[in-house]
Amino acid sequence: MDLYDGTTDPRHHLSNFKSRMYVADAFDVTHCKAFLTILxxxxxxxxDNLPPRSVTCFDNLARKFLTRFSTQKNKVKHASSLLEVKQEAEETLSNYMEIFNKTCLEIQNLPTEAVIMGLVNGLKGRAILSIYNQATPDFLK
Structure with a gap:
């Protein structure tokens, strides 16, 4: 597990840590001690600057950790974020699709209509024709 450096979402880091401790079936005190090794x-x-005896259990430590580093949490993305993904002039279609798909994965409950609209909006002109030609049967062209 990567060390937490204070620059990423603390909820994600804490969730990964808790999953590992659950699998290990570790005691609360082990959670506290092990958590310090991944910082x-x-x-x-x-x-080290927490007041002495201010941590009484792992849940308490986790709350303090989340409170302190909550400004680093990931921003929630919405379907409108797809409209910001644009294919650059010299960018390949496969590279654009990779970036577009990664953005889609970051959005929860993404409607299919929004995916289609975002995809078409971000494609440069030649790519749209290429996709149309590949997806349209000859008798409809």
Whole structure:
């Protein structure tokens, strides 16, 4: 597991850690001790500055951790985010599709209509014709 450096979503990091501890069937005190081993030195400074005896259990430590690093949480993306993904002038269709698909994965409950609209909106002209020609039977052209 990667060390937490304070720059990414703390909820994601905490969730990964809890999953590993669940599989290990670890005790609460083990959670607390093990959690400290996956923090970078910079984040450990935060922990070292907590008042003595202020952490009473892992849930307490997790709340303090989330409170301190909550500004780093991932921004929620919405369907309108797809309209910002544009194929660059010299960008290949496959590269654009890779970026577009990654963006789609970051959006929860994404309607199919929004995917289609975002995809067509972001394609440069030649790519739209290429997709149309590949997807349309000859008798409809």
């Amino acid at each position: 970078t030195k910079a984040v450990m400074k935060w922990f």
